[in-house]
Amino acid sequence: MKKCGFLLMLCFHLTYHCAVAQFQDSIADKLQRYLAIKKKEIGFSGMVTICRQGKIVCAEMVGQCSADTYFNDSSLFKVASVTKSFTAMLVMLACAEERIKLSDSLAIFFPRLDNHEWRSITIDQLLSHRAGIAHNQGVAGFVPGLSMGLNPEQALAAIFNSKLLFSPGTQAAYSSPGYYLLATILEQVYHKRYADILAEKITGPLKMNHTGVYRTGMDLQNMCAGYHQVKDSMIPAPGRDFSLMKGSGDLFSSAADLVSWTNSFSGDFWSDKIRASLFAPHSDIDGHSYGYGWYIRREEANAKKAYYHGGGTFGSSSLLVIYPAYQLTIVILSNVSPLPVNVFWADVERILFDTGDAAVSPLAVRQLSPQQLAILPGAYSAGAGQPVLQIILNEGRLYAKLGTRGAFEIFAATDVEFYGRKIPVKLLFSVNGTGSITGVEAWYNGQCTRFSRQ
Structure with missing residues (x-):
């Protein structure tokens, strides 16, 4: 009887591990083909x-880290707004240590503020983007790619001199400067630099x-060179000034480190609260x-519940996804923007x-005659108040333009x-x-x- 039980258990384990191996091989094969096409x-x-149940089951790479190096397990990427997930955790840890409260207002940490609405903004509102603070473009003098060269005092002044979009707590609008303020508050209550708090509480x-704070001009071994798409060309990515990015978009990391970060939420490393x-x-x-x-994607008929956050800056595109019910995570890192x-x-x-066919086989390009192309250009309307879709023919090539977008x-x-290739859209024209x-x-x-054609 014992021998029979042993054999049954052995058969179960062999079957299970074969199924897991087949799952991994199938996913890896499809993912390889998909990335090659993209x-x-x-x-x-x-x-x-x-990553599945704490273990990496598939890690696929395509392209190059730089002109003369390929990606490897130590390749570093700037992760842009994924940084916010770390800052939010640090704030919650500070709350657990009773250093701050979610109801605390900016007036406590910046007593010189004289604007009543600014003074009333709370930690909770900063975390959830309900403070009314404009995104980076709302800061005077901010231009992507141009160095502002601000010290911390100047950065705070630039943020506090910006105009609120709405009264705090009444609406929501995504704001990186709000997370800059959270990082500054953390530095006040811990009497340490943000980078040191991060190392002490999370990355250590x-x-x-392979995770840390990137500063303008840093030269790090294994840091991926960034590339930026302009029309049909790929150019070295413009530089990005990090004066206003503290706690909101200034981290670098590796794929393995980000897997460790996402995995930490499925165990008991952090408190349930x-x-x-x-x-x-x-x-x-x-x-x-x-x-x-x-961000939180609710469970729906065609969507599984997920927690996620993306990031994008010159020469960097990133996304973390956690499926809590499946102990499954996806980490996407690229040294190309925008993607x-x-x-x-x-x-x-x-x-x-x-659950369906991804673009795992290349789409063939069909060559159309000038007569076939000539009947397509024009203006197409989706209804009153909606952007107009323009189909444009220029030198034998067809272009689409929605509203004021490029x-x-x-x-x-x-x-x-x-x-489209750079914009993944499919257009199906109707013919009478x-x-x-x-x-x-x-x-x-x-x-x-x-x-409808106008």
Whole structure:
């Protein structure tokens, strides 16, 4: 009997491990093909790492870290706004230590503030983007790519001199300067630099030895060179001034370190109270739920519950996703900007859960005659008050332009079906009985918008 039980158990383990290996091989194969296609279509360069039950089951890389080096496990990426997830955790740890309270206002930490509305802003409102503070573009003198060269006092003055978008607590609007203020408050209550607090509270205990604060002009070994897409060209990414990025967008990290970070939420490393606060919906930003330092996607018919945060800056695109019910995480890191990381997420999710076809096979480009192209250009309307879709023909190449956004080239798959490469959209033109174009369906991120020809 004991021997029979042993054999049954052995068969179970062998079957289980074979199934896991087949799962990993299948995911890796599909992901490899997907990334190779995206490298060709939109210039993707970077790494996608999938972790299941605390273990990396797939880590695929495509492209290069720099002109003469390839990616490896130690490659470093600037993670931009993913930084906010770390700052939010540090704030919650400070609350647990009773150094600050969520109800504390800016007046406590910046007593010289003389504007009543600014003084009333709370820690809770900063964390959830309900303070009314404008994003970086609302700060006087801020221009992406140009160095402001501000010291901490000047950075605070620039933020406090900006105009609030609304009365604190009444609405929500994404704001990096709000997280700069949180990082500054942490420095006050701990009497240490933000980088030292981060190392003491998070990266040290989690052994994240390849994560830290990036400062303007730093030269780090294994740091990926950044590239930026301009129309159809790839250029070295412009520099980014980090004067206003403290706590909001100034961290660098590796894929393995970010896996350690996301894994820390599935065990008992952090208290239940802290995790519950971070991942509870505290605000709604443009239709997306936001907790503290994390977006929250609710469980729906076609979507699994997930916590996520993306980041993007010159030469960097990143995304962290946690599926709490599956002990599953996705880490996407690229040294190219701008990239549609949410579309990447949707495609990787389809591969991961086998819920549909991601773009795992290349789309062939069909060459159309001048006569076939000539009937497509024009203005297409989705209704009153909606942006107009312009289809433009220039020197034998077709472009799409929605409202005031920039034009992008589209490519023919058939006579009436076109797709974008840098913008992952599919356009399906409608033809009447006389051969005239009457409208177009635009498919983007799983949603369809119908336009009628004007």
